[in-house]
Amino acid sequence: MGASLFVTRYCYTNDEGEYEIYLLPGEYSVEATLAEQRPDRRGWNQAFSIAKTDKDKRYDITLPTPIFVEVENEDGSQMERVEYLLLHQGRTHGSGQVFNRRPAKETKGSFVLDPIASETGLLYLFDGDDKYGTIETITPEMAGQTVQFKLKAPANVAVTLVDADGKPLADEKVEMMLLFRSIVYRSTTQRRTDSTTTDANGKAVLQVVPGKNVSVRIQLPDRYVPTGRTSGGMPMHQPYGVTRELTLAPGETLDWGTLKVNEP
Helix, strand or coil, X not given: CCCCCCCCCCCCCCCCCCCCCCCCCCCEEEEEECCXXXXXXXXXXXXXXXXXXXXCCCCCCCCCCCEEEEEEECCCCCECCEEEEEEECCEEEEEEECCCCCCCCECEEEEEECCCCCCCEEEEEEECCCCEEEEEXXXXXXXXXXXXXXXXXXXXXXXXXXCCCCCECCCCXXXXXXXXXXXXXXXXXXXEEEEEECCCCCXXXXXXXXXXXXXEEEEEEEEEEEEEXXXXXXXXXXXXEEEEEEEECCCCEEEEEEEECCCC
């Protein structure tokens, strides 16, 4: 039975950008990462394998040219905390936080993304309580460039809840979920962007990040629908909700309409 050993080695490159490590003969998987936390040198890495070491053998590592991203609020106000998520071909290509402290109290921020090799990706940017932000397209041609994005004011979605007889449902908890679809795992990840309760007329207004063809889900966390049974025969449930794909402009209020909720 094989065993794995993880060794971390920190080295400084010389004037030619080279450094040396010495290994005994064998098979290795080596990953080189630039560890210095500078805005233009963060998160670059490339993995390669060594089947057998030879004396004075040289291995060249080509670090990919990253994408430099600068963000600020559209109105120039201070940002609280900025998080980013890059989806490419159904996978999470990059994610993290722009600031280490909360609130950031900064009007601008920057971070680095590993480039994408083909097609396009979607970059989700969130600030504050996940309502302010933007959804942008990332392309392979952006490698080596500095791209600037502005975080926009949230969009509003109004919905009215009624029961099976058409009577308004007051004081019903409602959540707005932003959906990220994964073609790799054939699953959907949800991120809650707002939560509120309906008024006396059954109406609720929820906020969400604006963008084109945004997949959102209005969800009632206190009501559940059956989804099947586990292998052990136990029933499975999920919160009652309805999913739509919307195009939302900053500050716009879109009327979802009336949602008839049957008793669970």
